[in-house]
Amino acid sequence: MDLTELSSLIYAKQVSSEEVTRRYLDRIEMYDGVLNSFITVCSEEVVKAAQVADHDMALGRATGVLHGIPFALKDVFWTQGVRTTAGSKQLENDVPTTDAHVWTRLKHAGALLLGKTNMHEFAYGTTTENPHYGATHNPWDLMRIAGGSSGGSAAAVAAELAPASLGTDTGGSIRIPAACSGVVGLKPTFGLVSKQGVVPLAFSLDHVGPITRSVRDAALLLQLIAGYDPQDSTSVRSQNEQYDRMIGNSLSGLxxxxxxxxxxxxxxxxxxxxxxxxxxxxxxxxxxxxxxxxxxxxxxxxxxxxxxxxxxxxxxxxxxxxxxxxxxxxxxxxxxxxxxxxxxxxxxxxxxxxxxxxxxxxxxxxxxxxxxxxxxxxxxxxxxxxxxxxxxxxxxxxxxxxxxxxxxxxxxxxxxxxxxxxxxxxxxxxxxxxxxxxxxxxxxxxxxxxxxxxxxxxxxxx
Structure with missing residues (x-):
């Protein structure tokens, strides 16, 4: 099930945020022992947040299009109060006091933090064979790599341990694991999405983008995270876009x-x-x-x-x-x-x-x-x-x-x-x-x- 479907069900009150959240937590408990797609799972915190989201929905106070939807983040994004390791021992106990710009945007749209996903150490590799937190396994063949460096994010989304995730891409680190795990991965134009609060690898090459189950979800997430950020020196000013506006248009003449x-x-x-x-x-x-x-x-x-x-x-x-x-x-x-x-x-x-x-x-x-x-x-x-x-x-x-x-x-x-x-x-x-x-x-x-x-x-x- 993708973000668009989940959002419709939650807004129609056909399912609750808590039910959705517990489903993903159950699947993580059932399957992540063999997949190893998460470094940190926020089990208690995300259930409490889901209960608050359900209370707000009952009172007509929905936050945004992602209201009450649990979300996974590659463990390179700052998350206030939740450690951000970058897949390393250098940062194994680092707990940020603020959120990355993109996570702030997703939270404002109603997203809840399900957990932080495994990755190649400091995003400097293509296989997510991590010596500190273990290798992430390919959900199609557990003996194979999930790709990297955002391997945990792609594997979790492919195996439906999370509905979507954000990754980073310096030489292919969103697209490679997306291809290996059979999901959608988008690397936007350089500077279109802020990198403030993202542990860097190479400042003139790093990109932030979505990893999703569908193209429409990639468009939705890009809509939420794209935009100028004065706190990021590489951020660029661009025209406001509706990224799903051409989906369904004919390819005739393209x-x-x-x-x-x-x-x-x-x-x-x-x-x-x-x-x-x-x-x-x-x-x-x-x-x-x-x-x-x-x-x-x-x-x-x-x-x-x-x-x-x-x-x-x-x-x-x-x-x-x-x-x-x-x-x-x-x-x-x-x-x-x-x-x-x-x-x-x-x-x-x-x-x-x-x-x-x-x-x-x-x-x-x-x-x-x-x-x-x-x-x-x-x-x-x-x-x-x-x-x-x-x-x-x-x-x-x-x-x-x-x-x-x-x-x-x-x-x-x-x-x-x-x-x-x-x-x-x-x-x-x-x-x-x-x-x-x-x-x-x-x-x-x-x-x-x-x-x-x-x-x-x-x-x-x-």
Missing amino acids: RIGYNESFFFAQTDPQIEERTREVLTFCSELGAQVESVEISNLSDGAFAQNVVIASEALYLHKEWMAETPERYGADVYKRLASGSQYTGVDYAHALDVRLHLQRVWEELFSHIDVLISPTIPFLATPIGDREVAVCDVMQPIRSNLTRFTNPFNLCGLPALSIPCGYSKEGLPIGVQVVGKPFSEALLLQVGAWIEQGYPTRIPPLFD
């Missing part, structure tokens, strides 16, 4: 591009096949689908690595000097790698970023959206470090971001939508990308894909 040389190279054949099916499906709905060339995309991987490593090291340098033992080995090694880059390397990376921004600007003057696979291979077994794709061994961590990080580097909005399942029964995701502030258009296209490729609850959790 110009959709796809690129073969980059996005189909060294890609699992099942993922390529599903992506091509989606392109054909859109063409049958009236879209004009064409192959496009995109230059210098491979340069983006270098620039992304330099920027994220340099900015992350800058943010962590004091802890690394004072309490290095409190990091997991993989994240400490990744952070330390930032020291190999010079100011010249960082300047070079910024130059590449500017060039690629011009490349995307030119491309989106000829097409409306780009469609690609979200990730190049299926969710891999937990513990594996390499995967064979087209008979070539690839490192998992760096290749999981291969199709997502170009859009972090340049701040473009990108939406991952489930588009069917592999022969192993694993979800496959397709990515819809557009020019800055084209979220309503992406959601329009995503809603049609969603209609053509319905999702379901993983059999283990049905």
Whole structure:
């Protein structure tokens, strides 16, 4: 059940907030022992909040569209009175005294805090194999990764342990777990959603966005959290949008591009096949689908690595000097790698970023959206470090971001939508990308894909 359905039922008084909340808590108790999608569950607090919400509803004092709906947050968002660990030992006992800007907005709309979800430590990884809080397991195959870094959020939403969540995305950390777990993940335009009160990884690459069961829910949440925030130096002023306003509009005449040389190279054949099916499906709905060339995309991987490593090291340098033992080995090694880059390397990376921004600007003057696979291979077994794709061994961590990080580097909005399942029964995701502030258009296209490729609850959790 998605947010839209829950909201209608609560407003019609067909179910109470307490009933809904206890249902999710029961499912967490029943299933999260094997899924490990939560770090903190606010059991007592959320039931009390639900009872207050029901009392207010009875008196005609509904707060907003999310009134009385329990909500999960990636454990990187400040929550007043509830610890925010960022999946780390450095912050294991850190209890914020204020809320993140986006959580304040969701609370004003009536949302209740169900709990904080598991993640890759400090969001610096793609698998959510956390050495401190344990790995999050894929709800479609418990032996496989849920993706990362927002793996707990995607797994919880897929398994219906939470109706929706917020994640963060620095190189793909919303879209990768969305693809692995078979849910919707939206990375908005850079600066559209405030990062105030969000533990940072790389300040010029971090994005905040929704992870949901439906495209309409993603539009609803974006409506609630988007907007200028003077407390966030990267926040941008944009026109007020109604993000669901184009859902249901025809795709007739829409110009959709796809690129073969980059996005189909060294890609699992099942993922390529599903992506091509989606392109054909859109063409049958009236879209004009064409192959496009995109230059210098491979340069983006270098620039992304330099920027994220340099900015992350800058943010962590004091802890690394004072309490290095409190990091997991993989994240400490990744952070330390930032020291190999010079100011010249960082300047070079910024130059590449500017060039690629011009490349995307030119491309989106000829097409409306780009469609690609979200990730190049299926969710891999937990513990594996390499995967064979087209008979070539690839490192998992760096290749999981291969199709997502170009859009972090340049701040473009990108939406991952489930588009069917592999022969192993694993979800496959397709990515819809557009020019800055084209979220309503992406959601329009995503809603049609969603209609053509319905999702379901993983059999283990049905």
